[in-house]
Amino acid sequence: MDLSFTPEQEAFRQEVRQWIKENLPPDWEGDESYFGAKDPV
Secondary structure, three states: OOOOOOHHHHHHHHHHHHHHHHHOOOOOOOOHHHOOOOOOO
16 A cells, blocks of 8 residues: 555645745744644645
8 A cells, every 4th residue: 555645745735835834924833732743734
């Protein structure tokens, strides 16, 4: 079973990460309790 992201999924992940980087306030840290630990998007 291959659980790797498809190229399309990886492109979407990068797009979302870029949007977050451009749109969240610099001092925003989020609620880590939701994911448990610092888990990258």
